[in-house]
Amino acid sequence: MTDITTAQQDRVQIFDTTLRDGEQSPGATMSHDEKMEIAGLLDEMGVDIIEAGFPIASEGDFAAVSDIAKNAKNSVICGLARANFADIDRAWEAVKHAPRGRIHTFIGTSPLHRDITALDQDGMVEKIAATVSHARNLCDDVQWSPMDATRTEHDYLCRVVETAIKCGATTINIPDTVGYTAPRESADLIRMLLERVPGAEKITFATHCHNDLGMATANALAAVEAGARQIECTINGLGERAGNTALEEVVMAMRVRNDIMPYRTGIDTTKIMHLSRRVSQVSGFAVQYNKAVVGKNAFLHESGIHQDGVLKNVQTFEIMRPEDIGLTAKNIAMGKHSGRAALRAKMAELGYDLGDNQLKDVFVRFKALADRKKEVYDDDLVALMADSSAGDEHLKVQKLRVVCGTEGPQEAELTMAVGGEEKSIDATGDGPVDACFNAVKMLYPHSAKLDLYQVSAVTEGTDAQATVSVRISRDGTVYTGQSADTDTVLASVKAYVNALNRMHAGQGRANNSALQTSAAG
Numbered sequence: 001m002t003d004i005t006t007a008q009q010d011r012v013q014i015f016d017t018t019l020r021d022g023e024q025s026p027g028a029t030m031s032h033d034e035k036m037e038i039a040g041l042l043d044e045m046g047v048d049i050i051e052a053g054f055p056i057a058s059e060g061d062f063a064a065v066s067d068i069a070k071n072a073k074n075s076v077i078c079g080l081a082r083a084n085f086a087d088i089d090r091a092w093e094a095v096k097h098a099p100r101g102r103i104h105t106f107i108g109t110s111p112l113h114r115d116i117t118a119l120d121q122d123g124m125v126e127k128i129a130a131t132v133s134h135a136r137n138l139c140d141d142v143q144w145s146p147m148d149a150t151r152t153e154h155d156y157l158c159r160v161v162e163t164a165i166k167c168g169a170t171t172i173n174i175p176d177t178v179g180y181t182a183p184r185e186s187a188d189l190i191r192m193l194l195e196r197v198p199g200a201e202k203i204t205f206a207t208h209c210h211n212d213l214g215m216a217t218a219n220a221l222a223a224v225e226a227g228a229r230q231i232e233c234t235i236n237g238l239g240e241r242a243g244n245t246a247l248e249e250v251v252m253a254m255r256v257r258n259d260i261m262p263y264r265t266g267i268d269t270t271k272i273m274h275l276s277r278r279v280s281q282v283s284g285f286a287v288q289y290n291k292a293v294v295g296k297n298a299f300l301h302e303s304g305i306h307q308d309g310v311l312k313n314v315q316t317f318e319i320m321r322p323e324d325i326g327l328t329a330k331n332i333a334m335g336k337h338s339g340r341a342a343l344r345a346k347m348a349e350l351g352y353d354l355g356d357n358q359l360k361d362v363f364v365r366f367k368a369l370a371d372r373k374k375e376v377y378d379d380d381l382v383a384l385m386a387d388s389s390a391g392d393e394h395l396k397v398q399k400l401r402v403v404c405g406t407e408g409p410q411e412a413e414l415t416m417a418v419g420g421e422e423k424s425i426d427a428t429g430d431g432p433v434d435a436c437f438n439a440v441k442m443l444y445p446h447s448a449k450l451d452l453y454q455v456s457a458v459t460e461g462t463d464a465q466a467t468v469s470v471r472i473s474r475d476g477t478v479y480t481g482q483s484a485d486t487d488t489v490l491a492s493v494k495a496y497v498n499a500l501n502r503m504h505a506g507q508g509r510a511n512n513s514a515l516q517t518s519a520a521g
């Protein structure tokens with residue numbers, strides 16, 4: 001017979017905040033549709049709680065959280081709120097549509113944050129009592145966070161946590177807001193709260209770590225060992241500054257080292273790779289090659305001794321099986337002679353369930369790519385999917401010819417459909433990309449500013465595809481575009497046009513422009 005108490009004690013809830021804290025990374029904007037897609041994938045993967053946004057922040061955030069709540073299947077949908085009634089009411093308005101909704105309210109409790117909100121210790125306790133009670137009157141599932149908990153005096157932290165529990169909080173999250181703590185201290189803090197706070201045994205403690213000193217994963221796991229039973233994390237560790245605890249890292253650590261960390265999650269780990277790729281694509285944040293679990297090199301072996309070992313027994317240099325995170329065995333080689341059945345099967349391996357119409361479109365583009373490239377790798381196909389665009393776009397690149405080289409100025413001849421009307425222009429610039437962007441702007445005059453232009457090679461070789469991310473902004477709203485092609489200049493123009501199409505369709509996000517501080521002053 002299963003020991004139910006032990007089983008429950010071993011279960012760690014995964015709270016994903018890619019769509020809230022992750023999206024707070026400067027520049028990591030996601031459109032409404034992209035958020036819906038990512039939330040659907042997180043729900044399917046078995047994430048227990050999805051923090052879908054900060055509903056009072058903007059109409060766009062409110063709409064995203066409401067729509068995600070309406071479409072939720074298994075996950076609890078959570079909205080963030082500051083310690084005031086207006087934020088809490090707005091969060092409830094958004095999450096109440098979910099089969100299970102949660103309000104997450106917070107306030108900074110450390111001396112630095114008490115100064116900012118101009119509250120003394122007693123005043124803050126009163127505010128916490130009033131706001132947590134208000135949230136609990138609206139919703140049965142209330143999470144409360146003392147922001148900057150790891151720099152809050154212990155006695156005061158115990159007092160505020162006790163207040164929140166008494167007023168109805170069901171989860172208490174202990175954030176290491178600035179990535180300041182270290183593993184032993186992270187564990188000691190949770191242990192101290194469990195020992196000292198009356199009622200602590202009735203609620204779930206959560207851990208929310210940032211990676212400023214590279215310790216977010218270690219700190220989260222240490223908190224779990226001490227009794228926390230919810231980890232807050234993001235896909236690829238996306239998040240403010242150096243990011244949050246990476247979901248894939250904590251989940252795989254508990255799975256691979258279950259001998260010393262005997263905890264369970266509800267995550268279907270085979271969905272990790274697909275989510276990692278999609279979040280990277282939609283946020284425009286590339287995953288570093290040597291990133292734990294999901295980096296391009298995580299299962300690659302180049303040096304002879306390692307290759308020899310892996311060939312004789314893969315466990316010599318691999319502690320996880322690639323298929324456990326959804327990296328498929330490459331037994332279907334894709335090339336110009338492949339047909340639709342193989343493409344559909346390969347795409348399914350990569351996590352894309354293609355309907356008949358989508359397969360038709362992707363197949364045409366796959367064949368065009370296979371004609372230009374000797375081998376079509378999995379990453380090429382993923383890039384091809386990122387390049388999928390709707391047929392009814394306002395701007396469409398039709399023809400492009402570029403002259404570049406040592407004899408400047410570089411020139412671009414561009415033909416583009418603008419609202420269905422074909423237009424052509426010649427333009428010059430400082431380099432081929434500049435010439436092309438100038439041509440686009442002459443055919444479609446606009447006042448948007450180019451904030452980011454980023455190119456990365458998808459695979460190796462001179463025939464590799466380039467993926468290009470472009471970010472533009474206008475009147476405080478940010479629009480992103482992506483494209484991939486073996487022709488880097490064409491990929492650049494298509495990514496730019498993709499961002500402009502989103503601007504035309506009003507699919508942007510308010511720009512909480514990043515403040516940057518520098519040690520140099």
Ligand SMILES: CC(=O)SCCNC(=O)CCNC(=O)[C@H](O)C(C)(C)COP(=O)(O)OP(=O)(O)OC[C@H]1O[C@@H](n2cnc3c(N)ncnc32)[C@H](O)[C@@H]1OP(=O)(O)O
Binds near residue numbers: 054057083117147240
């Ligand atoms: C650690 C974290 O990740 S916390 C979440 C951070 N995320 C974000 O801030 C993203 C979304 N934020 C936004 O869109 C905006 O900041 C808004 C809409 C929430 C607020 O915008 P504004 O009203 O213009 O306020 P602004 O951003 O300038 O300042 C924040 C205000 O909230 C107050 N505040 C901050 N945290 C809290 C809190 N937990 N409870 C109550 N008040 C708070 C600040 O003291 C400040 O108040 P003030 O305007 O009276 O000085």
Ligand SMILES: CC(C)C(=O)C(=O)O
Binds near residue numbers: 147176
């Ligand atoms: C809102 C809180 C939980 C937060 O994001 C932090 O403190 O980092």
